[in-house]
Amino acid sequence: MSHTQFRTHWTEALVKGDIGLHQLPATLSRKEASRVRREALQRITGSPLGTIGDYTFDPQSAKCENFIGAIQIPVGVAGPLLVKGRAITAREPVFAPLATTEGALIASVSRGCSALRAAGGAVVRVDDVGITRAPVFRSSGIIQTQAFLAWVHTHFDEIKHLCERDSHHLTLQDIAPAAAGCTIYLRFRFNSVDAMGMNMASIACDRAITELISPATGVPCISISGNYCTDKKPAMVNFLNGRGKRIYAEACLSADIVRDILKTDAASLCEVQYRKNLLGSAMAGAIGCNAHHANILAAFFIATGQDVAQVAESAMGITCIEDRGNGALYASILLPDTPLGTVGGGTGLGTQREALALMGIVPGAKAPGVDTLRLAEILGALVLAGELSIMAAQASHHLVQAHVQLGR
Numbered sequence: 001m002s003h004t005q006f007r008t009h010w011t012e013a014l015v016k017g018d019i020g021l022h023q024l025p026a027t028l029s030r031k032e033a034s035r036v037r038r039e040a041l042q043r044i045t046g047s048p049l050g051t052i053g054d055y056t057f058d059p060q061s062a063k064c065e066n067f068i069g070a071i072q073i074p075v076g077v078a079g080p081l082l083v084k085g086r087a088i089t090a091r092e093p094v095f096a097p098l099a100t101t102e103g104a105l106i107a108s109v110s111r112g113c114s115a116l117r118a119a120g121g122a123v124v125r126v127d128d129v130g131i132t133r134a135p136v137f138r139s140s141g142i143i144q145t146q147a148f149l150a151w152v153h154t155h156f157d158e159i160k161h162l163c164e165r166d167s168h169h170l171t172l173q174d175i176a177p178a179a180a181g182c183t184i185y186l187r188f189r190f191n192s193v194d195a196m197g198m199n200m201a202s203i204a205c206d207r208a209i210t211e212l213i214s215p216a217t218g219v220p221c222i223s224i225s226g227n228y229c230t231d232k233k234p235a236m237v238n239f240l241n242g243r244g245k246r247i248y249a250e251a252c253l254s255a256d257i258v259r260d261i262l263k264t265d266a267a268s269l270c271e272v273q274y275r276k277n278l279l280g281s282a283m284a285g286a287i288g289c290n291a292h293h294a295n296i297l298a299a300f301f302i303a304t305g306q307d308v309a310q311v312a313e314s315a316m317g318i319t320c321i322e323d324r325g326n327g328a329l330y331a332s333i334l335l336p337d338t339p340l341g342t343v344g345g346g347t348g349l350g351t352q353r354e355a356l357a358l359m360g361i362v363p364g365a366k367a368p369g370v371d372t373l374r375l376a377e378i379l380g381a382l383v384l385a386g387e388l389s390i391m392a393a394q395a396s397h398h399l400v401q402a403h404v405q406l407g408r
């Protein structure tokens with residue numbers, strides 16, 4: 001059977017329903033298998049898939065089942081941005097890639113970058129809180145629950161050894177317990193260096209549970225994730241205790257910068273801060289108070305290969321605006337829950353590797369942890385830039401006009 005006949009055979013098998021999309025033979029390369037699926041789907045649905053099949057990255061690097069191609073999202077660049085961090089200094093202008101379909105977003109963030117640049121740059125600091133995983137257990141009642149928690153406390157070193165046994169890049173920091181009757185949660189917190197670390201944490205927890213915790217205590221694990229982690233959901237446990245990176249960014253802007261670049265004034269910006277970010281968020285019952293952290297986070301996550309679903313937790317940050325007198329402003333943001341990585345997951349795709357390299361991030365070129373710290377510092381400054389610009393646009397009533405011009 002020729003190569004073409006072989007591919008046609010499997011296309012026919014898919015069309016007839018003899019096999020599922022996941023059952024193509026391993027003798028087909030990933031690229032060939034994606035072509036077979038597209039051809040079969042086009043015949044089944046009558047919908048063309050040529051554009052989805054036109055991609056440039058190596059399909060072997062795609063962590064995606066039933067792979068058929070790629071969805072392309074436009075990428076623009078915001079900047080230059082000046083960041084005063086620990087992994088990056090204000091002497092090093094940064095051009096930050098953002099992947100978005102929202103017109104006016106990158107123009108707005110770039111205006112914020114201009115304001116920060118005129119102010120000498122954004123001061124950024126990052127706490128490496130650590131990635132968390134919280135399996136849930138079931139005891140017979142509160143007496144066994146108390147005994148179980150005491151056992152975990154006294155056997156922490158053994159649990160730590162098992163969690164770290166098969167990885168040189170994962171360190172168990174602590175285990176925070178919580179319980180309600182016969183239901184127990186153990187919130188494991190790990191340092192995962194340059195990886196975001198969610199898969200590493202899950203594997204480590206599973207090993208410790210199956211090899212030690214459950215056999216030794218007789219308390220079964222019901223799920224590797226008990227929603228107390230909390231992964232990909234907004235939650236107060238993350239807001240208060242942090243998760244991944246906790247990022248702080250700030251800048252002081254003179255009256256001239258506020259007037260000439262942001263096209264507004266300190267009093268108007270402070271009123272938007274109070275009535276929108278603070279009071280409006282409280283009225284809505286929001287966790288956090290900000291104008292649009294999610295916009296910058298989502299665009300940055302997609303461009304750099306992060307897990308975009310984690311925007312659900314990362315977007316619950318705080319923006320602060322204060323009048324410092326004489327028309328000057330103090331502005332800051334807090335991102336308490338920001339899982340980030342520069343290795344693993346989508347960071348291995350060719351397009352995302354180029355986006356990371358644009359910001360001076362090349363995995364393996366620096367000491368462990370430096371690349372992801374740099375990424376976090378850039379993100380913090382970008383979010384601050386985005387908040388300043390959109391709040392100024394709302395204070396000056398320019399937001400709708402900008403979207404009419406750029407977003408339609």
